[in-house]
Amino acid sequence: MSQSLLRELDLASREVNATINSMFTHELEPKAIYDASKHLIHAGGKRLRPFLTLKACEIVGGRRGDALPVAASIELVHNFTIIHDDIMDEDERRRGVPTVHVLWGVPMAIAAGDMLFAKAYEAALRSAGSVSPERLLEIIATITNATISVCEGQASDMLFEERRDVSEEEYLDMVYKKTSAMLEAAAKVGALIGGGSPIQVRKLGDLGRYAGLAYQMIDDILGLTADEKILGKPVGSDIREGKSTILIIHALAHADEDQRRQILSVLGNKEAKADQIGEVTQTIQSLGSIDYAANKAEVFIDKAKAQLSSFPSSSSKDTLIDLCNYIVSRNY
């Protein structure tokens, strides 16, 4: 990551954290649900979604400060979804720390996620002073529709775990709903609060959408190839959970019978050992599936960047291009 992007992300992260913290005052009761709600927020995360909101606001000429409440809203929705996803997927680690349900139990984790979802609307409503009521309703509708997509995507993701014949098209539709729709919304609400035109809102939304698809392709790769400490969760989780990632879909489509049998013997096997995962990773690599996913990521990110062509040169534009480049160059 370039030093300037790192600095920008760090600054945005501090601003968004401060906005979120201002909504979680010390007196709030009962303490357990608020502690559980804030746990993953405090554990870190790159804040890519709210960063996209701030940058989309700036590139259409809006004031960055005006976008902070909706940027916080987007981050709160994201944290709500990951608390619940971790329960559903039985993931025990995230951002390098135990997940919420591991520390507080499933019931409190469900309630903590629900709380963050409601707080996300509270955050968005704090924009009332800096945007027209009509625009604010459009922002709320955008966040709502994206969340409905996330729920549909998460449901598809779970249903796909039971299947071994998920097509690439079905997979990309699921990724759009589960991951991309919220990045699309993040960019759109930033553009909306910044006073962007309908075309600007659409283009920036499309940037977020394509960037989200690229992001997931790289995530699928990193889930198999990254350093576990930096990944913050076990390598190979996707395979153990039986997820048909782009790698698995491509590999199964190109595998011979032996390779297919080997992959299927590990896919969805929650007890699979690290060396079994390693062997399957080698097979996936030898079938060209990692290159295929990396290439798809490049194609998507080029489409994302192309959305910026009609925007005049600006430091915000440069930063958004840097952000796109970073998304496909992440390699931990």
Next chain:
Amino acid sequence: MSQSLLRELDLASREVNATINSMFTHELEPKAIYDASKHLIHAGGKRLRPFLTLKACEIVGGRRGDALPVAASIELVHNFTIIHDDIMDEDERRRGVPTVHVLWGVPMAIAAGDMLFAKAYEAALRSAGSVSPERLLEIIATITNATISVCEGQASDMLFEERRDVSEEEYLDMVYKKTSAMLEAAAKVGALIGGGSPIQVRKLGDLGRYAGLAYQMIDDILGLTADEKILGKPVGSDIREGKSTILIIHALAHADEDQRRQILSVLGNKEAKADQIGEVTQTIQSLGSIDYAANKAEVFIDKAKAQLSSFPSSSSKDTLIDLCNYIVSRNY
């Protein structure tokens, strides 16, 4: 229940169901999450909350049809909370049918609840044509704040299960958040959409709040004394789950040592047999705790009805008084 109130509730129920059904078209995918989301809605329920919304709209002179989307929104939030509550409380039956997590599993039930919460905002946003943007934002804020209260109340409810020293004051605060706040919001959003003045909105909200407190007092009684078939869930669930209901709080405060030991031996004992529950119920009855709760319900419902004193006579006013009377006379 009076015949006229029954007819009114039935009509409102059909209207609200039609509004909700129009938001869940057949094409929506994946089918499993939508089926899970709609399961308890289709299983019935009295639709008291959306009914309160419609009546609050009418009593301030608004058009009933304008209130249907927000009435649907309130019912969707309520159904989201009960899907998640049933998971948290491990309740297996509700409205006479198996709960969502029993039929679809915990992960899909979590996602289905999340979906309904998002759909609740979608429903509220459908009012855009019949109310000013400013009012609609006020409605959305009202629903959001009530949902935050519900999350806090549910968390307190769970935390109280671990305690045997919950005070009546703490209990009533929990009931306000978990149950009353949503009835308060139901009435407020109806009054808001109907064009009510700030004082009317507050009075109708207070009616909902007091009615909610009365409702829970009666629910606590019925949970021990009702016919299981009509209750739709096992008699004595509250005791098995260790809930400090108003009955338990009163009984423990007035029990002698033997009675206290008897109550505590069954409270929170998930394996407690029906005859053990029956014995404890007799003790609770003999300590006057059921009369105490019934009396508290009467006091609350009188406060609810008193909120209507400044409204001129109308059929809506009569219906709201009927509704209040019904809430404390439910005996299955």
